[in-house]
Amino acid sequence: xxxxxxxxxxxxxxxxxxxxxxxxxxxxxNPICGDVMRVQIRVKDNRIEDVKFKTFGCGAAIATSSMxxxxxxxxxxxxxxxxxxxxxxxxxxxxxxxxxHCSNLAADALHEAIKDYRSKTSVAG
Amino acid sequence: MTSERNSPxxxxxxxxxxxxxxxxxxLSVMLPFFAQxxxxxxxxxxxxxxxxxxxxxxxxxxxxxxxxxxxxxxFTSGGTEADNLALRSTARLLRSKGNHIITTTVEHHAxxxxxxxxxxxxxxxxxxxxxEYGMVSVESVIEAIRPETILIxxxxxxxxxxxxxxxxxxxxxxxxxGILLHTDAVxxxxxxxxKVRDLGVDLMSISSHKMxxxxxxxxxxxxxxxxxxxxxxxxxxxxxxxxxxxxxxxIVGFGEACYLAERELAEESRRLTALRDRLISGIxxxxxxxxxxxxxxxRLPHNxxxxxxxxxxxxxxxxxxxxxxxxxxxxxxxSGSLEPSHVLxxxxxxxxxxxxxxxxxLGRMNTVEDIDYxxxxxxxxxxxxxxxxxxxxxxxxxxxxxxxxxxx
Ligand SMILES: Cc1ncc(COP(=O)(O)O)c(C=O)c1O
Ligand code: FES
Numbered sequence: 001x002x003x004x005x006x007x008x009x010x011x012x013x014x015x016x017x018x019x020x021x022x023x024x025x026x027x028x029x030n031p032i033c034g035d036v037m038r039v040q041i042r043v044k045d046n047r048i049e050d051v052k053f054k055t056f057g058c059g060a061a062i063a064t065s066s067m068x069x070x071x072x073x074x075x076x077x078x079x080x081x082x083x084x085x086x087x088x089x090x091x092x093x094x095x096x097x098x099x100x101h102c103s104n105l106a107a108d109a110l111h112e113a114i115k116d117y118r119s120k121t122s123v124a125g
Numbered sequence: 126m127t128s129e130r131n132s133p134x135x136x137x138x139x140x141x142x143x144x145x146x147x148x149x150x151x152l153s154v155m156l157p158f159f160a161q162x163x164x165x166x167x168x169x170x171x172x173x174x175x176x177x178x179x180x181x182x183x184x185x186x187x188x189x190x191x192x193x194x195x196x197x198x199x200f201t202s203g204g205t206e207a208d209n210l211a212l213r214s215t216a217r218l219l220r221s222k223g224n225h226i227i228t229t230t231v232e233h234h235a236x237x238x239x240x241x242x243x244x245x246x247x248x249x250x251x252x253x254x255x256x257e258y259g260m261v262s263v264e265s266v267i268e269a270i271r272p273e274t275i276l277i278x279x280x281x282x283x284x285x286x287x288x289x290x291x292x293x294x295x296x297x298x299x300x301x302x303g304i305l306l307h308t309d310a311v312x313x314x315x316x317x318x319x320k321v322r323d324l325g326v327d328l329m330s331i332s333s334h335k336m337x338x339x340x341x342x343x344x345x346x347x348x349x350x351x352x353x354x355x356x357x358x359x360x361x362x363x364x365x366x367x368x369x370x371x372x373x374x375x376i377v378g379f380g381e382a383c384y385l386a387e388r389e390l391a392e393e394s395r396r397l398t399a400l401r402d403r404l405i406s407g408i409x410x411x412x413x414x415x416x417x418x419x420x421x422x423x424r425l426p427h428n429x430x431x432x433x434x435x436x437x438x439x440x441x442x443x444x445x446x447x448x449x450x451x452x453x454x455x456x457x458x459x460s461g462s463l464e465p466s467h468v469l470x471x472x473x474x475x476x477x478x479x480x481x482x483x484x485x486x487l488g489r490m491n492t493v494e495d496i497d498y499x500x501x502x503x504x505x506x507x508x509x510x511x512x513x514x515x516x517x518x519x520x521x522x523x524x525x526x527x528x529x530x531x532x533x
Contacts, residue, residue, distance in 0.1 A: 002443075010443060016513050027515065033457040034465075034476055035437060038515040054515040056480075058439040058458035062513065102458075 005093045006063045013062055015069035017052045024120070026112025030105045035061050039069070039109040043117055048072050048080055053109070060095050060102035064088050068106040077114050083107060133449025137495045140451045141335070141427055141488035142284055142312055148337040148489075150385060151378045155339065158374035166371045167362070176373045183380025187344050190383040191329065192320035199345045199353070199366045200376055204311040204332030206356075207345040208235035210367065211307040211328040214354040215276045216243050219305075223273030229253045229261045229290075230471040232280050235330075236309055237467075240278075249273075258420040259288035259472045266295050270302055277306045281329075282313035285455055285468040285484060286419030287428025289317065296325025305351070311335055311343075315386030316394060316426055321346055333375070337489065338382030342375035397426040397487050400496050404429050404485065407500040412507050418469060418482060427487040430455075432469075432478045436510040441483055444506040450499055455482040477516075 002010070022040035029036045035057030042050040051073055055065040068088050072080040085103040089095045095103060138146075147155075158179055164172025166180045184195040191198075201207045216226065228240055230252045240250045251269045253261050261279060277299050282289050292308050299306035307328035310319055315336035321329055328351070332343035347353055347366065359368030386393075401424075409415050414434040433441065438454025445452050453459070455466030457480060465479035474482075485499070 007443075010440070011447065013513065034480060035458065036515050054513055056435065056514045056516055057437050058456070059443045061437075061458075062440060 001096050002059055002063070002099075003093050006060065006095065009063035009066040009092065010059045013053075013066035015052050015066065015073075016054065018054065019050060019052050022052075022113075024113040024115075024117025026109040026114070026116055028105060028108045028112055030057065030061070030101065033058070033101075035102070035105060037061065037065050037105045037109040039065075039106075039113045041110075041113045041117060043077065047074060047076050049074075051110075051113075053106075055105070057105065058099070058102060060099035061105055063092060064095075064103040064106040065109075067092050068110050072110060077118070081111060081114055083110065133447065135495070135498050136449040137491065137498060138451045139429075139485035139487060139491070139495075139499070140453050142484065142486035143453060144334045144340065145337045145488055146490075147339055147378065148382065148385065151338055151381045154381045155374045155378040158377050162373075166373055167360070176371070179373055179377045180371050183376045186380035186384040187331075190314065190319070190387045191331075191346050192322055193346050194349065196364070197321075197346055197349055199347055199363045200371065200379075201343050201345055201367055202341055202372075203334070203343040204233075204309065204330050205235040205343075207330035207332070207343050208233065208307075208309055209239050210345050210353070210356050211330060212236065212239045212243065212276070212278060213356050215305055215307070215328070216246075216248055217354045218352055219275040223271075223275045224248045225251070225271050225273040226276045226278065227251045227253065227266060227269045227274060228278045229255060229280070231255050231259055231261075231283055231286075231288075231468045232278070233284055233309055233311070236278055236280070253279075255288075255471055257472055258423075259283050259286045259418075259468060260420060260423070261290055263291055263294045263298060267298055270298075270304065274302075274304050277304055279306070279308060280312075281308045281310040281319065281324075282317065282425040282428075283419065283468065284312045285466055286430045286472070287312075287425040288420040289313070289423045289425060292324050292326065299327075300325055312425060312428075315383070315390065316397070318390065321348070327351055333379035333382055336382050336386050338379040339375050342372055342379045344379070393489065394426045397491075400487050400491060400493065401426060401429055403493070404487075404496045404499065405431070407496070408503065411500060411504050416478065418472070418474065429485040429487070431483055432474065433481040433483060433507055434478060435514045435516045436481050436507060438480060438482055440510055441481070441503075441506060444510070445483075445499075445502070448502045448506075450502065452483055452485045454484065456480045 023043040027038040037055040051069045085107040089103045162175035164176040166176040188195045305327045311332045314331040327348045329346040334340040353366040418430040438456030439458040457465040469479040
């Protein structure tokens with residue numbers, strides 16, 4: 001049911017793990033099936049310098065998590081905010097219809113991480 | 126990069142509760158009925174008579190498995206249709222007596238969805254709860270009985286978690302109260318002894334493709350003296366209980382499958398039970414934070430169902446598939462409806478634990494080497510997925526000490 005690209009990201013996920021003292025963290029749960037993704041970002045000069053994820057979920061959830069991290073590394077925060085679940089699904093060459101909702105997880109967690117970073121930095125000064 | 130996916134070291138099919146391959150002996154008795162003895166079993170000529178002999182011989186073999194009389198066997202298109210026929214026919218014919226049906230929360234959808242439709246048509250249905258092992262209690266059946274109760278439908282072996290229900294005890298209660306008892310024995314047939322007189326059931330559903338017969342054929346046992354309102358109407362086939370030209374080759378194959386299953390039942394059941402217990406204890410010992418789902422001993426001999434905490438079922442299945450192992454899961458992500466298994470939820474298994482459930486159902490071709498291969502391959506898959514999980518397992522590096530749960 002999944003294409004080769006999805007399977008590649010599933011079996012060889014990029015940027016899995018955790019970093020020390022991330023600049024922003026986003027964790028979201030998928031309200032539909034109960035799966036969870038956490039994204040951590042490191043920001044330098046308003047760009048995403050590094051990004052890591054951990055995901056509890058189906059094949060599509062893990063593959064989209066991996067893909068979103070690959071897509072946004074090096075982007076400015078504004079550019080990264082533009083990355084939507086559709087962008088991620090398209091970059092993977094498409095997902096089965098019943099698995100489209102899984103891609104929300106990845107985009108939402110990323111956006112949360114950016115918002116978290118922005119809220120912290122604005123408080124800090 | 127992904128090309129290695131296609132050549133696993135071994136292929137191990139562990140989804141026999143979904144379906145089974147057709148046995149060679151079964152296939153060979155079916156073959157003449159496609160192009161040689163192809164007649165319509167209702168025809169008077171020699172072609173018809175040949176087909177009729179095939180059908181009636183098969184009926185005797187199905188009856189042999191169930192300890193029934195051949196006239197008590199009604200062929201259907203499978204387990205689903207047998208369940209539908211049992212429920213809908215009884216509901217319609219006994220409407221003047223009452224409108225109440227008792228069943229359980231862990232039935233197959235063939236029963237559950239049919240009951241839900243009957244509710245819309247004005248019937249009342251009690252869905253009995255189950256305990257943590259997925260077991261229904263005889264007391265709850267007794268308490269649920271009302272003067273208007275016309276049917277009790279309790280499955281024999283549960284298809285997801287393997288728990289065997291106390292059908293025999295419920296049979297005694299039903300008989301005493303004069304209420305008909307149906308059991309969905311699709312998963313039990315050919316795995317555990319299923320004599321209808323010992324169980325005291327009036328109606329029993331079985332399906333060919335779960336026991337090495339072809340797909341699209343099954344039967345409803347209907348105790349002598351019970352009237353049936355056909356749900357598929359037309360000609361006078363199956364003594365007016367189910368219309369439609371018989372699926373002769375399918376029926377012949379099903380009959381042979383029943384005969385072989387009955388002949389080999391005791392030995393095969395013992396063999397499967399040993400493999401099952403090796404797989405269960407192996408998983409619980411080697412992988413921390415795992416739980417057996419279903420009853421530890423009152424269990425189908427071929428069913429293994431475990432929850433592996435902190436990981437999701439579909440991602441385990443995809444990894445197992447890459448290693449040549451075919452299994453299934455009760456995870457929401459694999460269900461199509463995105464709801465976790467209604468059976469695990471009815472047993473009180475928390476949502477996130479149901480999410481990591483894996484069902485492995487054994488069969489004739491499986492060997493000790495297959496089980497040991499699974500036990501070798503599964504732990505590293507789980508560790509890798511756990512490393513990826515935001516719900517980190519406490520002490521995930523532990524090598525033993527799992528299975529501190531309801532098994533022993
Ligand atoms: C318990 C149970 N009942 C009924 C069925 C349906 O049988 P069939 O596939 O022959 O329609 C199944 C098969 O999944 C089953 O496991
Ligand atoms: S995240 Fe659960 S179905 Fe994909």
